[in-house]
Amino acid sequence: MFxxxxxxxxxxxxxxxxxxxxxxxxxxxxWGRIAANVSMALAFWxxxxxxxxxxxxxxxxxxxxxxxxxxxxxHLVANGDGRSVVLFGGLGVWALVMMPLxxxxxxxxxxxxxxxxxxDAGVLAIAGAVFLGxxxxxxxxxxxxxxx
Numbered sequence: 735m736f737x738x739x740x741x742x743x744x745x746x747x748x749x750x751x752x753x754x755x756x757x758x759x760x761x762x763x764x765w766g767r768i769a770a771n772v773s774m775a776l777a778f779w780x781x782x783x784x785x786x787x788x789x790x791x792x793x794x795x796x797x798x799x800x801x802x803x804x805x806x807x808x809h810l811v812a813n814g815d816g817r818s819v820v821l822f823g824g825l826g827v828w829a830l831v832m833m834p835l836x837x838x839x840x841x842x843x844x845x846x847x848x849x850x851x852x853x854d855a856g857v858l859a860i861a862g863a864v865f866l867g868x869x870x871x872x873x874x875x876x877x878x879x880x881x882x
Contacts, residue, residue, distance in 0.1 A: 770812035773804050789849055795837070803826050
């Protein structure tokens with residue numbers, strides 16, 4: 735039930751973003767789309783890492799929130815309109831605020847046990863497939879191309 739509510743919320747966010755007229759606030763740099771695509775590959779990898787056993791989880795306490803910050807930053811570099819600043823900037827700030835709050839709530843961090851390198855390779859392969867799938871569907875999902 736929770737997952738359905740989250741999916742509905744994401745759908746409403748996308749509909750709201752697409753339904754808002756973009757007002758240009760700044761001109762993104764010429765390299766912004768390339769940087770966004772590279773950063774998004776990293777963000778998807780960290781997002782997948784957050785839900786799977788991986789050695790990366792031994793180094794990063796909050797890989798999913800870090801992936802949201804990277805996702806937000808990537809989109810802010812590629813888009814200079816007000817609706818993007820509100821959506822991506824807001825979610826990026828939320829993720830940054832949540833990390834210390836979760837640290838305080840959860841106390842001392844216990845690092846996960848090491849995993850075999852083949853597990854890390856599998857996580858990377860899954861993340862790559864998800865990244866390519868979302869990049870392919872981006873025009874349909876967001877109404878704009880994610881192409882370089």
